[in-house]
Amino acid sequence: MVFSNYLAPLHDFSDLPFRRMCQGYGAKAACVPLVSSAAIAMDESRISLIDAHADERNLGVQIFGNDAKTIGRAAGIIARRLPSVSWLNLNCGCPSTRTMNDGSGSAMLRKPDLIAGAISQMKSSADLPVSAKIRIVRGAGGTLALCRKIEDAGADFIIIHGRTTNQGYSGKPDWEAVRALKEELSVPVVGNGDVTSIEGGEKRVKEGYCDSYMVGRAAMRNPMLFAGRIPAGAGERFALLAEYASLCDRYRDATGGPRLRDIKIKAMNFLSGIPGASVLRLQVSRAASIEEILGLGESAGNAL
16 A cells, blocks of 8 residues: 555644545645543543545544554544544654654664564554664665565565654655665565655655655645646745635635744745745735735735
8 A cells, every 4th residue: 555655644743624625636645643641541532633534535543652552542533433444654754853752753763673563553453554764874785684674574664764863854765775674574664765756756666766656745735746737936835825725725624724923834834945035924924914914925926
Protein backbone atom coordinates (compact mmCIF):
# COMPACT_ATOMS: atom_id res chain seq x y z
CA MET A 1 0.00 0.00 0.00
CA VAL A 2 2.30 2.71 -1.27
CA PHE A 3 1.00 5.70 -3.20
CA SER A 4 2.88 7.71 -5.80
CA ASN A 5 3.24 10.72 -3.49
CA TYR A 6 2.40 11.82 0.04
CA LEU A 7 1.78 15.05 1.85
CA ALA A 8 4.02 14.86 4.92
CA PRO A 9 2.50 14.98 8.42
CA LEU A 10 3.38 18.58 9.33
CA HIS A 11 2.88 19.42 13.00
CA ASP A 12 0.62 22.45 13.55
CA PHE A 13 0.19 22.83 9.80
CA SER A 14 -1.34 19.88 7.93
CA ASP A 15 -4.79 20.14 9.45
CA LEU A 16 -7.94 18.87 7.72
CA PRO A 17 -8.52 21.95 5.50
CA PHE A 18 -4.89 22.05 4.37
CA ARG A 19 -4.87 18.32 3.67
CA ARG A 20 -8.04 18.71 1.62
CA MET A 21 -6.40 21.51 -0.35
CA CYS A 22 -3.41 19.35 -1.18
CA GLN A 23 -5.61 16.38 -2.00
CA GLY A 24 -7.64 18.60 -4.29
CA TYR A 25 -4.47 19.56 -6.15
CA GLY A 26 -3.34 15.96 -6.52
CA ALA A 27 -1.72 14.67 -3.32
CA LYS A 28 -2.36 10.93 -3.40
CA ALA A 29 -2.07 10.38 0.35
CA ALA A 30 -1.86 12.49 3.50
CA CYS A 31 -1.35 11.95 7.21
CA VAL A 32 -2.68 13.42 10.46
CA PRO A 33 0.46 14.49 12.35
CA LEU A 34 1.71 13.61 15.83
CA VAL A 35 -1.15 11.96 17.70
CA SER A 36 -0.21 11.05 21.26
CA SER A 37 -0.56 7.32 21.84
CA ALA A 38 -0.69 7.87 25.60
CA ALA A 39 -3.59 10.31 25.31
CA ILE A 40 -5.66 8.00 23.09
CA ALA A 41 -4.86 4.84 25.07
CA MET A 42 -5.71 6.53 28.36
CA ASP A 43 -9.00 8.07 27.20
CA GLU A 44 -10.69 6.84 24.03
CA SER A 45 -12.88 9.94 23.89
CA ARG A 46 -9.80 11.95 22.96
CA ILE A 47 -9.94 10.34 19.55
CA SER A 48 -12.26 13.26 18.73
CA LEU A 49 -9.08 15.39 18.60
CA ILE A 50 -8.03 13.55 15.42
CA ASP A 51 -9.48 15.58 12.55
CA ALA A 52 -9.80 12.69 10.07
CA HIS A 53 -12.74 13.08 7.70
CA ALA A 54 -14.64 10.77 5.36
CA ASP A 55 -13.97 13.16 2.45
CA GLU A 56 -10.26 12.37 2.62
CA ARG A 57 -8.62 9.61 0.63
CA ASN A 58 -5.69 7.38 1.57
CA LEU A 59 -5.44 9.04 4.97
CA GLY A 60 -2.91 7.97 7.57
CA VAL A 61 -2.54 8.83 11.24
CA GLN A 62 0.91 9.38 12.72
CA ILE A 63 1.32 8.10 16.28
CA PHE A 64 4.07 9.02 18.72
CA GLY A 65 4.96 7.62 22.11
CA ASN A 66 7.59 5.78 24.14
CA ASP A 67 5.87 2.53 25.13
CA ALA A 68 5.22 -0.25 22.62
CA LYS A 69 2.05 -1.60 24.25
CA THR A 70 0.55 1.87 24.61
CA ILE A 71 1.35 2.64 20.98
CA GLY A 72 -0.28 -0.63 19.94
CA ARG A 73 -3.39 0.04 22.01
CA ALA A 74 -3.77 3.50 20.49
CA ALA A 75 -3.35 2.05 17.00
CA GLY A 76 -6.14 -0.42 17.66
CA ILE A 77 -8.48 2.28 18.92
CA ILE A 78 -7.81 4.49 15.91
CA ALA A 79 -8.32 1.65 13.45
CA ARG A 80 -11.56 0.58 15.13
CA ARG A 81 -13.12 4.00 15.62
CA LEU A 82 -11.98 5.97 12.57
CA PRO A 83 -13.10 4.18 9.39
CA SER A 84 -11.74 7.01 7.22
CA VAL A 85 -8.17 6.08 8.22
CA SER A 86 -6.48 3.68 5.81
CA TRP A 87 -2.91 3.42 7.20
CA LEU A 88 -0.87 4.15 10.32
CA ASN A 89 2.56 5.66 10.90
CA LEU A 90 4.94 5.48 13.85
CA ASN A 91 6.86 8.73 14.29
CA CYS A 92 10.54 7.98 14.89
CA GLY A 93 11.86 11.10 13.22
CA CYS A 94 10.60 14.28 14.90
CA PRO A 95 13.72 16.13 16.11
CA SER A 96 11.94 18.64 18.36
CA THR A 97 13.15 18.77 21.95
CA ARG A 98 9.58 18.66 23.23
CA THR A 99 8.90 15.37 21.44
CA MET A 100 12.25 13.79 22.24
CA ASN A 101 12.33 14.68 25.94
CA ASP A 102 10.05 11.79 26.87
CA GLY A 103 11.73 9.31 24.56
CA SER A 104 9.41 9.81 21.58
CA GLY A 105 10.13 10.96 18.04
CA SER A 106 13.79 10.80 17.01
CA ALA A 107 14.76 9.66 20.51
CA MET A 108 13.35 6.26 19.52
CA LEU A 109 16.17 5.87 16.99
CA ARG A 110 18.44 5.10 19.95
CA LYS A 111 16.20 2.13 20.81
CA PRO A 112 15.66 -0.06 17.73
CA ASP A 113 14.04 -2.80 19.81
CA LEU A 114 11.43 -0.32 21.06
CA ILE A 115 10.62 0.69 17.49
CA ALA A 116 10.34 -2.94 16.40
CA GLY A 117 8.17 -3.74 19.41
CA ALA A 118 5.88 -0.80 18.67
CA ILE A 119 5.50 -1.83 15.03
CA SER A 120 4.71 -5.40 16.08
CA GLN A 121 2.10 -4.17 18.58
CA MET A 122 0.53 -1.89 15.97
CA LYS A 123 0.30 -4.76 13.47
CA SER A 124 -1.35 -7.07 15.99
CA SER A 125 -3.80 -4.42 17.21
CA ALA A 126 -4.86 -2.75 13.96
CA ASP A 127 -5.96 -4.34 10.71
CA LEU A 128 -4.32 -1.58 8.68
CA PRO A 129 -1.01 -1.12 6.85
CA VAL A 130 1.66 0.16 9.24
CA SER A 131 4.75 2.25 8.52
CA ALA A 132 7.57 3.92 10.41
CA LYS A 133 8.99 7.36 9.64
CA ILE A 134 12.69 7.46 10.48
CA ARG A 135 15.88 9.44 9.88
CA ILE A 136 19.42 8.44 8.99
CA VAL A 137 21.13 7.05 12.08
CA ARG A 138 24.78 6.00 12.31
CA GLY A 139 25.14 6.24 8.54
CA ALA A 140 23.62 3.98 5.91
CA GLY A 141 24.85 0.87 7.73
CA GLY A 142 23.28 1.81 11.04
CA THR A 143 20.07 2.83 9.31
CA LEU A 144 19.95 -0.46 7.42
CA ALA A 145 20.22 -2.42 10.67
CA LEU A 146 17.31 -0.40 12.05
CA CYS A 147 15.27 -0.85 8.89
CA ARG A 148 15.83 -4.60 9.02
CA LYS A 149 14.30 -4.68 12.50
CA ILE A 150 11.35 -2.58 11.34
CA GLU A 151 10.91 -4.83 8.32
CA ASP A 152 11.06 -7.99 10.41
CA ALA A 153 8.52 -6.55 12.86
CA GLY A 154 5.97 -6.44 10.05
CA ALA A 155 6.03 -2.88 8.71
CA ASP A 156 4.39 -2.55 5.31
CA PHE A 157 6.63 0.32 4.24
CA ILE A 158 9.25 2.69 5.65
CA ILE A 159 9.42 6.46 5.22
CA ILE A 160 13.03 7.65 5.32
CA HIS A 161 13.95 11.29 5.84
CA GLY A 162 17.47 11.60 4.50
CA ARG A 163 18.76 13.75 7.37
CA THR A 164 20.04 12.91 10.82
CA THR A 165 18.36 14.04 14.01
CA ASN A 166 21.15 16.55 14.63
CA GLN A 167 20.59 18.11 11.22
CA GLY A 168 16.97 18.85 11.98
CA TYR A 169 15.79 20.45 8.75
CA SER A 170 19.09 22.07 7.80
CA GLY A 171 21.83 20.92 5.45
CA LYS A 172 21.29 18.54 2.57
CA PRO A 173 19.43 15.24 2.88
CA ASP A 174 21.49 12.17 2.01
CA TRP A 175 19.56 10.73 -0.90
CA GLU A 176 22.38 8.33 -1.73
CA ALA A 177 21.84 6.71 1.65
CA VAL A 178 18.11 6.52 0.92
CA ARG A 179 18.82 4.79 -2.40
CA ALA A 180 21.25 2.34 -0.77
CA LEU A 181 18.58 1.43 1.77
CA LYS A 182 15.90 0.99 -0.89
CA GLU A 183 18.16 -1.43 -2.75
CA GLU A 184 18.59 -3.59 0.36
CA LEU A 185 15.04 -3.65 1.73
CA SER A 186 12.16 -5.84 0.66
CA VAL A 187 9.47 -3.38 1.80
CA PRO A 188 8.80 -0.19 -0.18
CA VAL A 189 10.70 2.96 0.75
CA VAL A 190 9.11 6.41 0.69
CA GLY A 191 11.82 9.06 0.35
CA ASN A 192 11.58 12.36 2.18
CA GLY A 193 13.76 15.47 2.29
CA ASP A 194 13.74 18.61 0.15
CA VAL A 195 11.39 17.33 -2.53
CA THR A 196 10.29 20.66 -3.98
CA SER A 197 8.29 19.58 -7.02
CA ILE A 198 6.32 16.69 -8.45
CA GLU A 199 8.87 16.46 -11.24
CA GLY A 200 11.71 16.22 -8.73
CA GLY A 201 9.93 13.54 -6.73
CA GLU A 202 9.09 11.49 -9.79
CA LYS A 203 12.69 11.76 -10.92
CA ARG A 204 13.83 10.30 -7.60
CA VAL A 205 11.51 7.35 -8.14
CA LYS A 206 12.55 6.86 -11.77
CA GLU A 207 16.24 6.92 -10.84
CA GLY A 208 15.75 4.28 -8.15
CA TYR A 209 16.17 6.37 -5.01
CA CYS A 210 12.78 5.38 -3.60
CA ASP A 211 9.47 3.74 -4.46
CA SER A 212 7.50 6.88 -3.65
CA TYR A 213 8.15 10.31 -2.20
CA MET A 214 6.83 12.63 0.48
CA VAL A 215 6.54 16.41 0.22
CA GLY A 216 6.75 18.59 3.32
CA ARG A 217 7.95 22.17 3.55
CA ALA A 218 7.54 22.89 -0.17
CA ALA A 219 3.83 22.09 0.12
CA MET A 220 3.55 24.48 3.06
CA ARG A 221 4.50 27.27 0.68
CA ASN A 222 2.55 25.98 -2.30
CA PRO A 223 -0.17 23.32 -2.00
CA MET A 224 -0.66 23.63 -5.78
CA LEU A 225 2.70 21.87 -6.10
CA PHE A 226 0.87 18.54 -6.36
CA ALA A 227 -0.73 19.77 -9.57
CA GLY A 228 2.64 20.91 -10.91
CA ARG A 229 1.58 24.54 -10.59
CA ILE A 230 3.14 27.64 -9.06
CA PRO A 231 0.78 30.45 -7.99
CA ALA A 232 1.52 33.67 -9.86
CA GLY A 233 2.18 36.58 -7.54
CA ALA A 234 0.46 37.77 -4.40
CA GLY A 235 -3.04 37.69 -5.89
CA GLU A 236 -3.05 33.93 -6.47
CA ARG A 237 -1.40 33.28 -3.14
CA PHE A 238 -4.12 35.17 -1.33
CA ALA A 239 -6.58 33.16 -3.41
CA LEU A 240 -5.05 30.04 -1.89
CA LEU A 241 -5.50 31.57 1.52
CA ALA A 242 -9.15 32.30 0.78
CA GLU A 243 -9.54 28.69 -0.37
CA TYR A 244 -8.06 27.49 2.91
CA ALA A 245 -10.41 29.75 4.92
CA SER A 246 -13.37 28.45 2.91
CA LEU A 247 -12.41 24.86 3.68
CA CYS A 248 -12.10 25.72 7.37
CA ASP A 249 -15.68 26.94 7.18
CA ARG A 250 -16.85 23.93 5.15
CA TYR A 251 -15.45 21.57 7.78
CA ARG A 252 -16.57 23.73 10.67
CA ASP A 253 -17.81 20.71 12.65
CA ALA A 254 -14.24 19.40 12.78
CA THR A 255 -12.28 22.65 12.78
CA GLY A 256 -14.52 25.08 14.64
CA GLY A 257 -14.31 27.32 11.59
CA PRO A 258 -11.51 29.61 10.41
CA ARG A 259 -9.18 30.77 13.19
CA LEU A 260 -7.04 33.87 12.97
CA ARG A 261 -3.91 32.06 14.20
CA ASP A 262 -4.19 29.36 11.52
CA ILE A 263 -4.89 31.87 8.76
CA LYS A 264 -1.80 33.85 9.76
CA ILE A 265 0.40 30.75 9.80
CA LYS A 266 -0.81 29.70 6.34
CA ALA A 267 -0.43 33.26 5.00
CA MET A 268 3.15 33.55 6.23
CA ASN A 269 4.03 30.43 4.26
CA PHE A 270 1.95 31.05 1.14
CA LEU A 271 3.43 34.55 0.75
CA SER A 272 7.06 33.58 1.13
CA GLY A 273 9.50 34.16 -1.72
CA ILE A 274 7.53 36.68 -3.78
CA PRO A 275 8.24 40.37 -4.45
CA GLY A 276 6.96 42.48 -1.57
CA ALA A 277 6.59 39.46 0.70
CA SER A 278 8.18 41.14 3.72
CA VAL A 279 5.69 44.01 3.63
CA LEU A 280 2.70 41.72 3.10
CA ARG A 281 3.77 39.37 5.87
CA LEU A 282 4.20 42.30 8.26
CA GLN A 283 0.68 43.45 7.41
CA VAL A 284 -0.63 39.93 7.99
CA SER A 285 1.13 39.71 11.36
CA ARG A 286 -0.50 42.96 12.48
CA ALA A 287 -3.98 42.13 11.21
CA ALA A 288 -6.70 41.92 13.84
CA SER A 289 -9.13 39.76 11.85
CA ILE A 290 -9.38 37.21 9.08
CA GLU A 291 -11.39 39.68 7.03
CA GLU A 292 -8.55 42.18 7.24
CA ILE A 293 -6.06 39.58 5.99
CA LEU A 294 -8.23 38.48 3.09
CA GLY A 295 -8.78 42.17 2.27
CA LEU A 296 -5.03 42.46 1.73
CA GLY A 297 -5.50 39.89 -0.99
CA GLU A 298 -8.10 42.03 -2.73
CA SER A 299 -5.64 44.92 -2.76
CA ALA A 300 -2.87 42.67 -4.07
CA GLY A 301 -5.13 41.36 -6.82
CA ASN A 302 -6.12 44.86 -7.89
CA ALA A 303 -2.45 45.82 -8.07
CA LEU A 304 -1.72 43.17 -10.71
